[in-house]
Structure formats: C-alpha cells, structure tokens
Amino acid sequence: MDGGSTAAHAMFEADAASRGLGIELVSAGGGRAVARMEIGPAMVNGHGIAHGGYVFLLADTAFALACNSHGPVTVAAGADVEFVAPARLGDVLVATARERARWGRSGIYDVTVHRDAPDGPDGPAVVAEFRGRSRVLRDPVPRPR
Amino acid sequence: MDGGSTAAHAMFEADAASRGLGIELVSAGGGRAVARMEIGPAMVNGHGIAHGGYVFLLADTAFALACNSHGPVTVAAGADVEFVAPARLGDVLVATARERARWGRSGIYDVTVHRDAPDGPDGPAVVAEFRGRSRVLRDPVPRPR
Amino acid sequence: MDGGSTAAHAMFEADAASRGLGIELVSAGGGRAVARMEIGPAMVNGHGIAHGGYVFLLADTAFALACNSHGPVTVAAGADVEFVAPARLGDVLVATARERARWGRSGIYDVTVHRDAPDGPDGPAVVAEFRGRSRVLRDPVPRPR
Amino acid sequence: MDGGSTAAHAMFEADAASRGLGIELVSAGGGRAVARMEIGPAMVNGHGIAHGGYVFLLADTAFALACNSHGPVTVAAGADVEFVAPARLGDVLVATARERARWGRSGIYDVTVHRDAPDGPDGPAVVAEFRGRSRVLRDPVPRPR
Numbered sequence: 001m002d003g004g005s006t007a008a009h010a011m012f013e014a015d016a017a018s019r020g021l022g023i024e025l026v027s028a029g030g031g032r033a034v035a036r037m038e039i040g041p042a043m044v045n046g047h048g049i050a051h052g053g054y055v056f057l058l059a060d061t062a063f064a065l066a067c068n069s070h071g072p073v074t075v076a077a078g079a080d081v082e083f084v085a086p087a088r089l090g091d092v093l094v095a096t097a098r099e100r101a102r103w104g105r106s107g108i109y110d111v112t113v114h115r116d117a118p119d120g121p122d123g124p125a126v127v128a129e130f131r132g133r134s135r136v137l138r139d140p141v142p143r144p145r
Numbered sequence: 146m147d148g149g150s151t152a153a154h155a156m157f158e159a160d161a162a163s164r165g166l167g168i169e170l171v172s173a174g175g176g177r178a179v180a181r182m183e184i185g186p187a188m189v190n191g192h193g194i195a196h197g198g199y200v201f202l203l204a205d206t207a208f209a210l211a212c213n214s215h216g217p218v219t220v221a222a223g224a225d226v227e228f229v230a231p232a233r234l235g236d237v238l239v240a241t242a243r244e245r246a247r248w249g250r251s252g253i254y255d256v257t258v259h260r261d262a263p264d265g266p267d268g269p270a271v272v273a274e275f276r277g278r279s280r281v282l283r284d285p286v287p288r289p290r
Numbered sequence: 291m292d293g294g295s296t297a298a299h300a301m302f303e304a305d306a307a308s309r310g311l312g313i314e315l316v317s318a319g320g321g322r323a324v325a326r327m328e329i330g331p332a333m334v335n336g337h338g339i340a341h342g343g344y345v346f347l348l349a350d351t352a353f354a355l356a357c358n359s360h361g362p363v364t365v366a367a368g369a370d371v372e373f374v375a376p377a378r379l380g381d382v383l384v385a386t387a388r389e390r391a392r393w394g395r396s397g398i399y400d401v402t403v404h405r406d407a408p409d410g411p412d413g414p415a416v417v418a419e420f421r422g423r424s425r426v427l428r429d430p431v432p433r434p435r
Numbered sequence: 436m437d438g439g440s441t442a443a444h445a446m447f448e449a450d451a452a453s454r455g456l457g458i459e460l461v462s463a464g465g466g467r468a469v470a471r472m473e474i475g476p477a478m479v480n481g482h483g484i485a486h487g488g489y490v491f492l493l494a495d496t497a498f499a500l501a502c503n504s505h506g507p508v509t510v511a512a513g514a515d516v517e518f519v520a521p522a523r524l525g526d527v528l529v530a531t532a533r534e535r536a537r538w539g540r541s542g543i544y545d546v547t548v549h550r551d552a553p554d555g556p557d558g559p560a561v562v563a564e565f566r567g568r569s570r571v572l573r574d575p576v577p578r579p580r
Binding site for chain 2: 370372374375391393398419421
C-alpha cells in the first residue's frame with residue numbers, strides 16, 4: 001500500500017465490505033487507484049466462473065478510491081460495465097482506475113479489470129471495462145458508500 | 146420460488162455465488178424475474194452503508210434469471226447502473242427485472258432495485274436503476290456466468 | 291401538439307435545431323413526451339441508412355421534452371443508447387419518452403424509438419432504446435440545451 | 436485528410452450525413468480517428484447552445500471511423516455519452532476516438548469531444564465524453580450505418 005492519498009486510504013480502512021473480500025489497495029492518489037482481488041470459491045458458480053457482480057464490485061472499489069483520492073467525499077452516481085471475458089476460480093484480478101474528466105462536482109473514471117497473468121488460450125487478459133460517474137457531496141458529513 | 150422457468154431455476158441452482166449471499170429467487174419466467182437479498186454485515190462499510198457492488202450484484206442476478214428464462218444460455222454483455230439512494234445494513238432489497246427489447250441474439254433488460262419497505266425519511270424506496278445488455282451464446286455448451 | 295406542458299412546449303419553440311430537422315412535438319406532460327421525425331436525404335449515407343446520430347438526436351429531444359415537462363429547467367447530463375435496427379430513408383420514427391425515476395435534482399428517462407409502421411421483413415419495428423440521465427439546474431436563469 | 440485507413444476513408448466518402456454537416460475527417464487508422472465540426476446556426480437553439488444530439492453525432496462519426504479503420508465492416512451497437520459542458524454557435528469541436536479494447540467481434544472505443552480552443556471562463560474545453568460499443572458484421576455485404 002502506498003502513501004499517496006490519506007483520504008482514499010482512510011476510506012478503504014472503513015470499507016469492511018471490500019476488505020472482507022480480500023481486496024487489496026495497491027495504490028491510490030492523484031485521481032488514480034489500483035486494487036487487487038483473488039476470485040475465491042464464494043464468488044463462482046458451479047462451473048467455476050466468477051459472478052459478474054464481483055468483477056463489478058472490484059472495479060467499483062478502485063473507482064471509489066480514485067475519485068476520493070482528491071480529498072472531498074465523493075460517491076458513485078452510476079457506472080457502465082462491459083464484460084470482456086469471464087474470470088475463473090483462482091484468478092487474481094487487478095483493477096486500474098484513472099480519472100478521465102472532472103468538472104464542477106462531477107467526474108468520470110475509467111477502470112480496466114485484467115487478470116494478473118499473460119494472455120492465454122482463454123482469450124484476452126482484460127476481463128472488464130468499467131466507466132464510473134462520480135459526484136462530490138455538498139454535505140460535509142461523510143456518507144461514504 | 147415459482148415454477149415459471151426451468152432454465153432460469155437450474156441456472157440459479159448452479160449459482161453458488163448468489164445463493165451464498167442469501168439471494169432468494171422469488172420468480173422467473175417469460176423474460177421477467179424477481180430476486181431478494183438482505184444487506185448483511187459483510188456487505189457494508191464502517192458507516193453501515195452497503196457497497197454499491199452488492200447492489201449491482203443483486204440486480205445482475207435478477208437480470209441473468211430474466212434473460213435465461215427463455216431457455217437458450219444467455220450471458221451479460223454489459224450493464225449500466227444508476228445509484229439512486231444508499232442501502233443500509235438490514236435493508237431487504239428486491240430486484241425486479243423486465244425484458245425491454247430482444248432482437249437477433251441481443252436483449253435489453255431493465256432492473257429496478259427497491260427497498261422492501263414504504264418510502265420514508267431516508268428518501269425514495271428505489272435504490273438503483275440497472276439496464277443490462279444480454280447476448281445468447283452460439284456455443285451449445287453452457288457457459289453460465 | 292397537446293397542451294400538456296407549457297414549459298416543454300416553450301422549450302420546443304426555442305429549439306430551432308429540432309424544428310429545423312422537421313421534428314414534431316406530438317405530446318409532452320407529466321414526465322412523458324412523444325416526438326416524431328422523418329428520415330430525410332440529409333440524414334442518410336450512400337446506402338440509404340440513417341446516421342445513428344440522428345436517431346440519438348430524436349431520442350434526446352423527446353427526453354428533453356419529458357424531463358422539462360415538470361417545469362424547472364432541466365438538462366441532459368448523459369445518456370446511453372442501444373441501436374436495435376437501422377432506420378432508412380423515408381422512415382418516420384417515433385420517440386416515446388417516459389420518466390423512470392426522479393430523486394433530488396436527478397432523473398432517469400427511458401426513450402424507445404420505433405418506426406411508425408408494422409413489423410416487417412426488415413426486422414423489429416424498434417430502432418433504438420435510449421436511457422437519459424437528467425439534472426435540474428440550480429441556476430434560475432434558463433440555459434436550455 | 437491522412438492516408439491511414441482506406442476502409443475508413445471509403446466509409447466517410449459514403450457518409451453523406453456527416454459530410455453534409457461539414458464534418459471533416461482529420462485522420463483515421465490503427466483503431467484511432469479524429470474528426471472536426473463547426474457548430475452552425477442549424478445546430479443550436481434560440482439561446483445559441485448546441486443540441487446535444489449534434490455533439491453525439493460528431494462523436495459517433497469519429498467512433499465509426501476508428502472502428503472501421505481495421506477493415507472489416509463494423510457497426511455501432513450502442514454508446515454512452517456524458518455531456519461535460521455546452522457547445523455554442525461558432526465553436527469548432529474536435530472528436531478524438533481511441534480503441535480501448537477489442538475481443539471476438541466486439542470492441543470499445545473512447546471518444547473525447549473538445550472545443551478547439553484553450554480553456555476559458557466558460558469552463559473546461561472538454562464538451563463530452565463518449566464510449567462506443569462496436570460489433571463486426573458477419574454478413575459480408577456492407578451495411579454501414
């Protein structure tokens with residue numbers, strides 16, 4: 001874990017849901033963040049394929065870390081995800097979030113989720129492409145997601 | 146659980162990820178599905194607010210049940226979600242999926258996630274609006290998500 | 291043109307872009323709107339297929355009329371569109387916008403664009419499914435789109 | 436106009452709709468494209484603000500040029516757009532499309548539309564962020580959009 005952003009790191013400390021899934025904060029700061037998660041037995045169906053919801057959740061966590069790396073409490077207003085390839089039991093997924101645009105209290109962040117392994121016969125290493133829409137809260141009281 | 150769609154019910158039986166979170170299949174058939182989930186302690190942050198990823202996951206499960214209720218194995222190509230209001234520890238969420246359009250091997254399904262409770266001071270009962278894009282697999286071998 | 295919403299009708303009067311394309315306001319009021327447009331020679335490519343941008347534009351106009359039918363000046367924050375079938379020279383397209391959810395200053399509107407004709411060998415009558423995200427302006431000064 | 440991609444350039448030649456609006460193909464090739472358009476009097480409302488549909492149309496043209504720069508006939512399956520700032524009469528808009536991911540017959544392309552001018556008091560130079568979803572046609576007969 002790097003020391004890039006205190007706000008994002010504090011948010012991650014409070015995010016019991018992400019930590020309970022074994023998500024690791026690799027780095028956060030300057031509108032960027034990287035998070036990792038291993039696909040465990042509770043995340044797959046009977047065929048060993050990860051539920052898309054868990055792939056989304058990892059991307060959403062990286063997005064939240066990136067948009068909160070600036071300081072003010074920021075929430076996800078919405079997101080679009082495209083599932084590129086299935087993830088499987090034992091895969092280690094890495095979500096890399098980058099700020100694309102920021103204006104007023106709004107922002108757009110692109111997150112790519114890829115398998116932490118070289119491309120193989122299963123197809124491309126990219127698992128999902130996610131685009132999140134963020135909103136800085138006016139309310140000074142933190143209401144993190 | 147109703148007996149509307151054998152394909153969707155078989156898929157749900159194999160979906161250990163959804164069942165492991167306590168998601169309940171309320172009904173599935175004819176391009177529609179309803180699923181329920183209670184927000185448990187593992188799904189929230191330190192402030193008792195549900196991680197958006199779990200809200201997405203419930204909507205995605207209802208979407209998968211609806212688009213597989215027709216029979217042929219169908220996967221999620223992508224989805225868009227808008228977070229309307231936060232969900233909290235103990236909330237029971239209901240996701241209602243309805244087919245909007247189907248053409249060729251593609252489809253669009255709208256899923257509304259609402260709290261199973263009347264509107265209150267916390268805001269509207271709707272928690273999220275989700276739109277999923279589905280794709281029927283050519284491959285006859287099942288590769289459910 | 292009905293008399294449902296003065297705000298939406300006034301907006302349409304000022305919308306020279308929509309009127310210049312021959313878009314007709316069929317009705318607007320109560321979070322709903324219907325608009326029509328014929329695909330003319332300037333909207334198609336050399337193969338007689340309408341540019342998707344014009345299909346989007348019609349949907350966006352119906353969306354704007356629906357979300358402004360409540361009164362306060364409201365703008366499009368964003369939208370997602372899925373192209374279901376091509377539109378062709380001479381097709382008359384009808385865009386039907388319906389409010390899906392409204393909370394705080396935000397809203398979601400679903401717009402279906404269909405050909406004003408029965409289903410035929412060219413495929414389904416639906417041309418596009420659009421979902422718009424609206425935002426009520428704080429600023430009392432109108433800044434219509 | 437550069438000589439990067441014959442397929443994209445041929446497509447643009449046939450795209451009477453784009454050329455009729457004065458859209459200029461700046462470059463296309465290798466999964467990228469740049470297109471320009473000036474906001475003319477027919478594209479604005481009574482307040483001199485461009486209809487969002489025309490901003491989308493420019494982005495959609497750049498997207499189509501980028502995804503067809505590889506050769507096989509490729510169509511837009513759908514797109515998501517976020518409107519960042521209004522465009523005004525006389526603004527020259529530049530749409531820059533870049534391939535983000537490609538797998539099977541599917542692809543994702545990101546398009547940024549910005550004003551061809553330095554940032555000013557009107558806000559950021561970025562006007563819209565667009566993400567297109569493409570699909571290569573199986574049918575060898577061209578059916579460009």
